[in-house]
Amino acid sequence: GMPTYCDLSRGGKSGLKLMADEPALVQELANRLGYHFVLREARFPSAVAAVAPLAVEAKWENWGVAPCYIAASVSYALITTDGSVADTCQAPQAKPSDWKPDLAVSSRDSLRFPRAKPGAYTLAVGLLQPGRDKPSIRLGIDVKNVEGWQLLGPVTLK
Numbered sequence: 001g002m003p004t005y006c007d008l009s010r011g012g013k014s015g016l017k018l019m020a021d022e023p024a025l026v027q028e029l030a031n032r033l034g035y036h037f038v039l040r041e042a043r044f045p046s047a048v049a050a051v052a053p054l055a056v057e058a059k060w061e062n063w064g065v066a067p068c069y070i071a072a073s074v075s076y077a078l079i080t081t082d083g084s085v086a087d088t089c090q091a092p093q094a095k096p097s098d099w100k101p102d103l104a105v106s107s108r109d110s111l112r113f114p115r116a117k118p119g120a121y122t123l124a125v126g127l128l129q130p131g132r133d134k135p136s137i138r139l140g141i142d143v144k145n146v147e148g149w150q151l152l153g154p155v156t157l158k
Contacts (some may be wrong), residue, residue, distance in 0.1 A: 036064035038140040050157040053110035062099040072096045078121040087113040124149035
């Protein structure tokens with residue numbers, strides 16, 4: 001089957017012993033249960049006119065064993081040098097609910113950030129649940145983040 005839950009020996013002392021004796025195994029199992037979204041690649045220009053859309057191509061994989069059953073969307077943010085969010089934009093072509101296990105998917109989105117002034121930013125990505133303005137689902141990528149936004153790289157709005 002495709003498990004979405006793993007019982008660590010009923011918790012307590014036996015669960016703690018398993019965690020202590022086999023941390024790599026427990027981490028591997030936890031990352032395979034349910035969904036486990038990994039951003040494999042993101043391509044975007046380093047500069048764009050402030051009034052023009054920012055084209056972002058992303059390659060995603062679900063390394064878990066199940067699809068995402070909760071409502072979620074991909075959004076991008078422009079992060080300022082002081083770590084604040086200048087503006088965000090939902091990516092309508094990226095649909096986490098369609099990301100099945102072991103299948104790579106690509107999305108191409110044209111993003112607009114009308115509240116961001118011309119300047120230097122860091123583009124960031126996050127998975128958000130409805131009604132939230134900050135990412136609520138962690139991605140399986142090892143990059144720095146600001147308030148849950150995974151930092152991808154520099155972009156300048158001219």
